[in-house]
Amino acid sequence: MHVSRSGLRRSLALTLPVALALTITACGSSDSTGEASSAAFDTAALGTPNKATGSPVTIGVISEGKGQAVDQSDEFRGAQAAAAYANEYLGGIGGHKVEVKVCEVRQDPAMATDCANQMVTAGVSAVVEGTLAEVDQTIEVLTPAGIPIIAASGSTKAALTTPGYFSLFNSLSYFGVPAADGKEQGVSKAVMVVVGVPGAEGPARDVGTLLYKNAGIDLEVSAIPPGTADMTPQITAASADEPGLYHVFGNESFCTPAIQAIKAVDPDAAITAIAQCLSAAGAKSIPGGYEGVHVVTTSDLDPEAEDTKLFQAVVGKYGDGAKESVITGSGYSPMLGMINALNAAKITDVSAKGVTAAMKSAPATNYPLGAGATFTCDGKQMPISPNVCSSDGIIASATADGKLEDYQLVPSDPELYSPAS
Missing domain, CATH: 3.40.50.2300 (Response regulator)
Incomplete structure (x- = not known):
């Protein structure tokens, strides 16, 4: 079979919505296979305090939120927890305190457009998205305004091809x-x-x-x-x-x-x-x-992993009751991943233009809860698309009762x- 680059991208346009639909169905079940242990968190995992003292920088978060079919509210809480942790322990973004502006879509494309317009009006420096199905509507508004989108993963045609969209994890x-x-x-x-x-x-x-x-x-x-x-x-x-x-x-x-x-x-x-x-x-x-x-x-929730211990501590301290789950992680990981990448790039200009440039120049950065996966948004990591920042993946072994263990990185x-x- 011959599949051209353009033909492949048309096929990929269906991939993320499918994964989202499957995730939504799974999240409606009562099992806990997608959650880390709920044991008491270890505050030592947070590290040494390093408070942000500079002027605030506003980062938007657009998520499904709570709709008729699914409740993704913990995605917001995960992103907000990561920002709060960064403000107290990582010096924010380049010393600037991170303020988070949230907007929920509720599985409504029109609301996605409205949320994106709200972000433009608010003058945010970037927008973080986790597993948003209505990504194309936000791209149509945000990228012409020069506002970068930092996503956990995205694989619609627009997400694969539009400059200013960064998919930190391997959506394929x-x-x-x-x-x-x-x-x-x-x-x-x-x-x-x-x-x-x-x-x-x-x-x-x-x-x-x-x-x-x-x-x-x-x-x-x-x-x-x-x-x-x-x-x-x-x-x-x-x-x-x-x-x-x-x-x-x-x-x-x-x-x-x-x-x-x-x-x-x-x-x-x-x-x-x-x-x-x-x-x-x-x-x-x-x-x-x-x-x-x-x-x-897409998330390594091994309770013995240092990354998971940090996740538990951050969510436990700042998560406002969020579960230690894949849903929470889908907000936490892109927010913290972005902050770590920007700080690694030694960002000084925290405007939207500065964030875009710093994301492109940042060195390889660990993807939170990624089992050691790294991302580099230089446009060279995935031949199929310059917007996908990693071709790493994660595989685990299932126990008889469906718990995951022995998480392994599948290298790029x-x-x-x-x-x-």
């Missing part, structure tokens, strides 16, 4: 990480079991097939309609070519029967899945639970994310 890791994992295991054939809706199946066939090909793996995409209770016939058909790996891409209600069927039909094959697949309820209905499944995730591999020539 849902496809790239399992391909890299399969390559590491010596797999030559794989099956991606994906929920059969256009927004998921299309990118799986175009983007997924390309990235697996770059990893030296022949990929078959098995798209199965949502709501299919017994996937044995589809998995039996897919197993005929003797794949060494199955990658499951969907939400918990889709992934549970998929993993059940894979374990029954092809028990010796390796299984990877995205984190949104896992739940406590699913673990109970799968023979052997999730034992042995490798899981693609630009060749994996290269478009077809």
